[in-house]
Amino acid sequence: MxxxxxxxxxxxxxxxxECTDEVMRAIAQPTKSHMDPSFVATFKEAIHMTRKVLYTTSALPFILAGSGTLGWDQVACNLIEQGEAVLVLNTGYFGDGFADCLRAYGAIVDVLRAPAAGEIVAASSLEEAIRKRKYKAVVVTHVDTSTGVLSDIKTFSSIVRRVSPDTLVVLDGVCSVASEDIKFDEWDLDIVVSASQKGLGAPPGLSILVASQRAIKAFENRKTPVAAYYCSWQRWIPIMRAYDAGKAAYFATPAVNMIYALHASLKQITATxxxxxxxxxxxxxxxxxxxxxxxxxxxxxxxxxxxxxxxxxxxxxxxxxxxxxxxxxxxxxxxxxxxxxxxxxxxxxxxxxxxxxxxxxxxxxxxxxxxxxxxxxxxxxxxxxxxxxx
Ligand SMILES: Cc1ncc(COP(=O)(O)O)c(C=O)c1O
The missing domain is CATH 3.90.1150.10 (Aspartate Aminotransferase, domain 1)
Structure with missing residues (x-):
């Protein structure tokens, strides 16, 4: 092996x-139909275990073929409408990327930048900014992989909830899910964006995003249609809800073997x-x-x-x-x-x-x-x- x-x-x-032998064996098994009852059961378990990793009972995971960046697109195209304001807390390269992605879909982006590489954004600056302007979402990179800086999302989220309760709290957890502490429900987060290839212990290939019921409601209350096709939640919400309930559904073919690999890793991560x-x-x-x-x-x-x-x-x-x-x-x-x-x-x-x-x-x-x-x-x-x- x-x-x-x-x-x-x-x-x-x-x-x-590095991936475990169990994960590599899972990906190497013969590909099954995405409608096959055994695959449906595996996908269902993967969705349930994804919730477990993030300590949430009610949020909806989206597990799509793609990389972490696809999570940025999902946030930008599904949750932000043209001209809505988003605040990005920037601790490095990946904060720049998320902000660019939001702008690409028409968001007005304000950036709170850490004073220098390796530094964090002060909680007081966040509070000041959200008191001055109403934001649809606040975006935080949990670990900016360019600097290795860990942001205090628990504190940031509590400030947003206190000052601007319906602003969505979006966490880029691509470099933090399953390697850093994240309590989705307890910290009242709305979105965690991640990917298969880091703490989650599978090869690259899956975009993993978890959305709160508040975020799903914000999506359902949109006034304008989503200006994207593949990553529109209009297509994916019914699919993810179906697999979550143990039923097959089709919009675009899931990455069957990657989901087997993710499932094998999640089983090891969430064993107890x-x-x-x-x-x-x-x-x-x-x-x-x-x-x-x-x-x-x-x-x-x-x-x-x-x-x-x-x-x-x-x-x-x-x-x-x-x-x-x-x-x-x-x-x-x-x-x-x-x-x-x-x-x-x-x-x-x-x-x-x-x-x-x-x-x-x-x-x-x-x-x-x-x-x-x-x-x-x-x-x-x-x-x-x-x-x-x-
Ligand atoms: C914090 C962070 N966000 C987003 C991304 C983008 O993920 P991907 O390269 O899987 O598209 C990365 C990639 O390393 C990352 O570290």
């Missing part, structure tokens, strides 16, 4: 991530309440461990004190190094990491993913492998400098 092939490099980018709790703890410990080693080697964290995500780490390379020095050393150690994508700091930092089975299954030794690669990443140049000086 691919996960135990010694010559293969460890995938340690912030998504896609304890496994869910232990999973979040494992992500936190892995992040702390990697960052402690990195600090000793001269790396510096991009997120400011206390705002680092648990499922990924963004690190400024040590003085005297460039990402192009250290990244090949990681590859030599059998570990694939990612370079920078935030425009202000692009050539100064690297990103390491530590999500899913890599942090949960200690027997794999993935975190140790990342630690060894981190050490080798600076040792090689230090050796070189020492030789040149000798």
């Amino acid at each position: 691919s996960t135990t092939n010694a010559s293969r490099k460890l995938l340690a980018i912030p998504g896609p991530i 309440e304890d496994t869910m709790r232990a999973r979040l703890l494992a992500h936190r410990r892995a992040g702390e461990r990697i960052r402690a080693v990195a600090r000793q080697l001269g790396y510096k964290e991009v997120p400011k004190e206390g705002s680092a995500a648990n499922g990924m780490t963004a690190l400024y390379v040590p003085t005297g190094f460039a990402p192009s020095d250290v990244m090949p050393r990681f590859a030599d150690s059998g570990v694939v990491i990612a370079g920078g994508i935030h425009k202000d700091i692009k050539d100064k930092y690297i990103r390491i993913g530590h999500m899913g089975t890599s942090v949960v299954d200690n027997e794999r030794g993935d975190i140790e492998k990342i630690e060894v690669a981190l050490k080798a990443s600076v040792a090689a140049k230090q050796d070189l400098v020492a030789t040149e000086e000798a």
Whole structure:
């Protein structure tokens, strides 16, 4: 099986991530009809387990063939009408992307930008902004994958509910679902956008979006038709409700094998309440461990004190190094990491993913492998400098 092939490099980018053998076996099974009763039962369970991961009982999951970006389009085309205002809290590259997508469908977008890369948006700025203007939605990137900054969505949501109760709270959880704590019902969220290839532990290929009943109502109360076809909820709500109830329905062919893969991963994630709790703890410990080693080697964290995500780490390379020095050393150690994508700091930092089975299954030794690669990443140049000086 691919996960135990010694010559293969460890995938340690912030998504896609390593998948378990069970997930890979699920995707490799013969494709079934999307009307087949056994597929219908699998899809139903996947929908129910998606609710479990987000601690919601009443929200409606949409599991569509596509990537995380399709969730942005779903929000923009279904919930925002031409000329309605949306506030985007921006902590990096993916906040820019969500804002662009909203504008593409005619939204008026106001942006509250973190003062610098690695910083968060202050809760007081959010409160001030929503007191000044009525917004249809407030959009927050939970973990901006470009900076590794974790936003405090619980606090942000409580502010929106207090100040502007019918404004929709939209969370981009592409890099946080199943690796960070999200309590959909308790925190009164309206939308969580995600994808299969990060904390949810399946290969890329599924857009996963969860919508509150408040959001569904906002969609149903639209005054204008949806200016999109594939991602219109007019088509998808009946389909998702049918599979949720264990009945087959057709609008566009579901990604059958991807849904088998997601189902296999969700089964592992949601096995018990304890496994869910232990999973979040494992992500936190892995992040702390990697960052402690990195600090000793001269790396510096991009997120400011206390705002680092648990499922990924963004690190400024040590003085005297460039990402192009250290990244090949990681590859030599059998570990694939990612370079920078935030425009202000692009050539100064690297990103390491530590999500899913890599942090949960200690027997794999993935975190140790990342630690060894981190050490080798600076040792090689230090050796070189020492030789040149000798
Ligand atoms: C926070 C965040 N939002 C959205 C996306 C877009 O997801 P996708 O690349 O699956 O379309 C990503 C991708 O990494 C992301 O990290």
